[in-house]
Amino acid sequence: MIKTVSTLFLCSLILLLHTDAYAHKVNLFCTFDGSVLEGEGYFSGGDPVREGRISVTDALTDSALAETVTSREGTFRIDLDHSGPLKVVLDAGQGHRATWLQQTQEGNRADAGETDRRERYPTAKALTGLLTIAAVFGILYFWKRRHAA
């Protein structure tokens, strides 16, 4: 029985490791010199965000200014004639997004991207669920044994 429970636990862990249980942190780095917006998106492991959707909006009015997708290297470049502060959103798919907000109108200071990490399935919660299942059926086992005696 202990062997079976250990196998169950290990199998569940392996399944969790192969799923979306771990969120991929997405980073976005941009520069804007008043006419050209350039940037790069990459995951926490350093892999580039390929063909991620880039949406550029006015940070004050939220009106759409431009859209593009990142290259295979995770980079993008947009010719943009805009004076107001910009908001750039990188959508890497499956809920992984990063947002970059231009802090100044001059805009040639590269601000670190604000990262929006969506941990949809935190591992701790999943493990809590598995342990609860084991505990409930463990209690059932002992309850049945006690009432059978």
Next chain:
Amino acid sequence: MHISEGVLPLATLATGYAVSGVGIAAGLRSIRDERIVRTAMMSSTFFVASFIHVPVGPANIHLVLNGLVGLLTGRACFPAIGLALFLQALLFQFGGLTTLGINTMNMALPALLCSLIFSSPVARGRIPLLPAGFLCGTLSVFLSALLLSLSLASAGEAFLPAAKLVFVANIPLMLVDGAITAIVLQFIGTVKPEMLDP
């Protein structure tokens, strides 16, 4: 596959809780001591299966595997699936507590039916495991999708398009679930065939 809160009428919710309550009580009574670990294992499998997303076209679907749960646990599929759904609602906000009864019914009733249909022929070797697993997995998701659509339709005419859409959207899942159930069943039949005994 999970119905959210605030959609269904009280009568549908009550029906779900009534059917699931009876199913869980019968299931708990029927579990033999030596089957408790297996039931816990299948409950865990069902709980984890929802995290495995399969890309189908532009969308993602997640596994259900209720046919496999039904086949390996029999009547105990009700408590196995009910507990997993309760934890999914509590920890991940999949579905909700008011819809827990109807969600349990929608997924466990087809699992039980598949168990009644396939359990004995599979254990006696009357059907090869691969086709049996595929049919079991496909049929269970088909019936779950049907019950899900009927549940949504009970909310009124406004939900009829959603009910139809949900059913159609689950057709790829039926095939994927069937294929995975078939592979798992074949694997179990090879390494631990006694698990297939009803």
